[in-house]
Amino acid sequence: MLHQYKLNGYNIVLDANSGSIHSVDEVAYDVIAMLDAGMDRDSVIRRALESYGHRPDVDRAELEELLADIEALKAEGKLFSPDLFGENASDYKNRDACVKALCLHAAHACNLNCSYCFAGQGRYSGERALMPFEVGKRAIDFLVENSGTRRNLEVDFFGGEPLLNFETVKRITAYARSIEKEKNKNFRLTLTTNGVLLDDEAIEFANRECHNVVLSLDGRRETHDRLRKTLGGGGSYDLVVPKFQRFVRTRGERGCYIRGTFTHYNTDFTNDIFHMLELGFTELSMEPVVCPPGEPYALTEEDLPKLFEQYELLAADMLRRSREGRGYTFYHYMLDLENGPCIRKRISGCGSGTEYLAVTPEGKLYPCHQFVGDPKYLMGDVWSGVTNAAAMEEFRACSAYSRPECRSCWARLYCSGGCAANAYHAAGSVSGVYEYGCRLFKKRLECAIMLKAAQAEAAPEGCGAGSEASGRDA
Amino acid sequence: MKRITTLNTRDLARSAAEGGCGECQTSVANQACEKKRKGD
Numbered sequence: 398m399l400h401q402y403k404l405n406g407y408n409i410v411l412d413a414n415s416g417s418i419h420s421v422d423e424v425a426y427d428v429i430a431m432l433d434a435g436m437d438r439d440s441v442i443r444r445a446l447e448s449y450g451h452r453p454d455v456d457r458a459e460l461e462e463l464l465a466d467i468e469a470l471k472a473e474g475k476l477f478s479p480d481l482f483g484e485n486a487s488d489y490k491n492r493d494a495c496v497k498a499l500c501l502h503a504a505h506a507c508n509l510n511c512s513y514c515f516a517g518q519g520r521y522s523g524e525r526a527l528m529p530f531e532v533g534k535r536a537i538d539f540l541v542e543n544s545g546t547r548r549n550l551e552v553d554f555f556g557g558e559p560l561l562n563f564e565t566v567k568r569i570t571a572y573a574r575s576i577e578k579e580k581n582k583n584f585r586l587t588l589t590t591n592g593v594l595l596d597d598e599a600i601e602f603a604n605r606e607c608h609n610v611v612l613s614l615d616g617r618r619e620t621h622d623r624l625r626k627t628l629g630g631g632g633s634y635d636l637v638v639p640k641f642q643r644f645v646r647t648r649g650e651r652g653c654y655i656r657g658t659f660t661h662y663n664t665d666f667t668n669d670i671f672h673m674l675e676l677g678f679t680e681l682s683m684e685p686v687v688c689p690p691g692e693p694y695a696l697t698e699e700d701l702p703k704l705f706e707q708y709e710l711l712a713a714d715m716l717r718r719s720r721e722g723r724g725y726t727f728y729h730y731m732l733d734l735e736n737g738p739c740i741r742k743r744i745s746g747c748g749s750g751t752e753y754l755a756v757t758p759e760g761k762l763y764p765c766h767q768f769v770g771d772p773k774y775l776m777g778d779v780w781s782g783v784t785n786a787a788a789m790e791e792f793r794a795c796s797a798y799s800r801p802e803c804r805s806c807w808a809r810l811y812c813s814g815g816c817a818a819n820a821y822h823a824a825g826s827v828s829g830v831y832e833y834g835c836r837l838f839k840k841r842l843e844c845a846i847m848l849k850a851a852q853a854e855a856a857p858e859g860c861g862a863g864s865e866a867s868g869r870d871a
Numbered sequence: 872m873k874r875i876t877t878l879n880t881r882d883l884a885r886s887a888a889e890g891g892c893g894e895c896q897t898s899v900a901n902q903a904c905e906k907k908r909k910g911d
Contacts, residue, residue: 481883735880
């Protein structure tokens with residue numbers, strides 16, 4: 398299965414089954430497309446000569462050479478390759494699966510009142526609640542007990558706003574650290590915060606303990622304040638931006654993402670990203686809002702062309718600034734082609750409901766933070782473990798190959814079948830498809846691959862790009 | 872004339888033979904492989 402597209406002056410051919418990526422000239426682009434359409438060799442040469450025969454660099458001998466190169470790539474499994482993984486997808490997904498990450502809901506409460514919050518102002522359709530230390534401690538023990546031989550374990554302090562329960566967050570962290578050596582585990586802690594309570598003590602804690610910190614900022618003041626309001630109804634931009642700037646200055650090389658949400662109100666979201674850059678932030682993530690279609694801020698079908706244009710504009714801007722020596726990171730354009738995920742990971746996806754669980758302040762387990770509060774997906778609790786076998790089976794069945802739409806999609810080994818929660822909310826089933834999200838994902842992936850092609854072109858010989866016959870890792 | 876430049880990409884078939892270690896971060900396109908990161 399091939400996917401071909403042109404973007405920003407690059408002609409890209411992606412061999413979906415092998416993950417091989419080729420940057421080609423327009424003659425090769427058309428010849429490969431003709432072969433993919435089933436045309437025979439002689440017809441391809443005849444058609445190519447009709448289209449390009451007027452050019453000095455295109456004659457029959459040149460086309461014969463091109464076809465030989467294509468045959469060589471095919472023989473190496475880099476073009477027109479067969480699918481080697483689909484038949485055993487469920488084995489890859491469930492082999493040696495164990496819990497390795499928890500989303501710890503330190504607080505079902507929030508000090509902001511954001512209109513689009515999937516957690517319903519942090520309360521997840523329930524009562525305001527803070528996680529007691531005993532629940533957090535038991536959650537850590539549950540994670541260790543169910544993690545098998547995995548050494549790297551992850552805990553994200555999430556909410557609501559986790560810093561509303563900062564003392565408990567610190568105690569849970571201290572407990573996790575106290576058992577690391579004895580249990581031979583390495584806890585990678587992360588914190589997702591709106592920044593309102595990001596004071597000196599919280600900054601010091603995050604810099605000492607947190608592998609990554611996610612800071613919520615939607616961009617320009619008017620964008621941010623429109624939907625991210627204080628409990629009093631005012632905007633929160635002026636409240637949080639100085640704290641974020643202070644935090645980022647102290648953060649050094651450690652992970653820290655400014656994470657925004659764009660909606661129907663700011664389909665020109667690149668301007669919000671550019672504003673983040675003006676504020677001094679360079680590690681950025683900007684996500685499309687996911688919400689019921691009736692909401693006034695919901696993204697619409699009519700928004701899609703504009704959003705695609707914005708993603709392309711962003712990629713071109715990143716390329717330009719990178720060449721000027723002032724590059725920045727956009728999460729979805731970070732693609733490590735050589736050292737990226739193995740096939741097991743690509744087929745398994747995020748691991749929600751199997752490797753990754755959310756824990757409520759009461760100690761209840763859900764497949765991930767976006768299912769919290771839905772009685773159908775209450776998986777169990779941190780004392781009894783996972784007791785809802787039916788729900789777990791649903792998630793064990795999710796993979797890059799479990800949906801018919803995915804099996805025929807060129808992007809399946811990059812998105813891994815997509816987000817189960819988005820599918821559930823959009824299509825009514827975790828095995829459904831959130832088609833709008835698919836279209837955005839594919840556009841982002843096209844942009845990310847184009848950026849890699851541009852980097853390979855700019856790199857010294859042998860860095861980033863191989864020849865026709867040496868394009869893979871050893 | 873060189874008309875095709877193949878980017879260096881991870882050999883997925885080989886990664887299947889190696890088996891997933893599961894030590895990578897829970898997100899997958901944007902993820903890094905823990906083994907590769909450590910240079911194992």
